[in-house]
Amino acid sequence: MKVLLFNGSPHKNGCTYTALEEISKTLKEEGIESEIYQIGIKSLTPCRACGACAKIGKCVISDDDVNNFVEKCKDFDGFVFGTPVHYGSACGGITAFLDRAFFSAFMSGRGDIFAYKPGTAVASARRSGTTATLDQINKYFTISQMPIISGRYWNMVHGHTPDEVLQDEEGMQNMRIVARNMAWHLKCREAGEKAGVQLPKQEEIVFTNFIR
Numbered sequence: 001m002k003v004l005l006f007n008g009s010p011h012k013n014g015c016t017y018t019a020l021e022e023i024s025k026t027l028k029e030e031g032i033e034s035e036i037y038q039i040g041i042k043s044l045t046p047c048r049a050c051g052a053c054a055k056i057g058k059c060v061i062s063d064d065d066v067n068n069f070v071e072k073c074k075d076f077d078g079f080v081f082g083t084p085v086h087y088g089s090a091c092g093g094i095t096a097f098l099d100r101a102f103f104s105a106f107m108s109g110r111g112d113i114f115a116y117k118p119g120t121a122v123a124s125a126r127r128s129g130t131t132a133t134l135d136q137i138n139k140y141f142t143i144s145q146m147p148i149i150s151g152r153y154w155n156m157v158h159g160h161t162p163d164e165v166l167q168d169e170e171g172m173q174n175m176r177i178v179a180r181n182m183a184w185h186l187k188c189r190e191a192g193e194k195a196g197v198q199l200p201k202q203e204e205i206v207f208t209n210f211i212r
Helices: 015-029 066-073 092-107 130-142 162-167 169-194
Strands: 002-007 033-038 078-086 119-125 156-158
Touching: 002 015, 015 033, 015 078, 015 119, 015 156, 015 162, 015 169, 066 092, 078 092, 078 130, 078 169, 092 130, 119 130, 119 169, 130 156, 156 162, 156 169, 162 169
Parallel strands: 002 033, 002 078, 078 119, 119 156
Antiparallel strands: none
């Protein structure tokens, strides 16, 4: 079993990374593999809402790593999306990236890349805006049939530097709790599959508009 830890911060080894690294260490203790994926600092084009992904099977924008990321996700059983708080919400890079990743996977008929796989969001902030950010990231899970893994508090850490984040004892403890809860969910699913528990029956998708 493998969990992908997505670092949406432009800083490779910053505060968000510090939180994800704590999750990674705890997952390893639980016998779960993990990998940290760094979004980087390259420019990201937001979704154009062109619908081309439904025709060609991937996002039509090809000058960044979104399509490669979607393919990579096939090999993972759970996801943690970490982001710093910028202006009271998730940073622009992760928003542009995940909008296109999730939308193109769904529109191209590959929603099973994410469906039924557990996901959790982690927010890092100097001061505030964390709960709004978590609500924002959680929406990618709730539209994709992904169970949300929670902790004993909202999944956030506070600090202006990695060293300050390490001083946030409650936040760091919650990262470990989230990791253990993620591991428990994955092990339960594995046990269920071995016992013959089937995934929920799928219906043909119905689209409706509010204006008739």
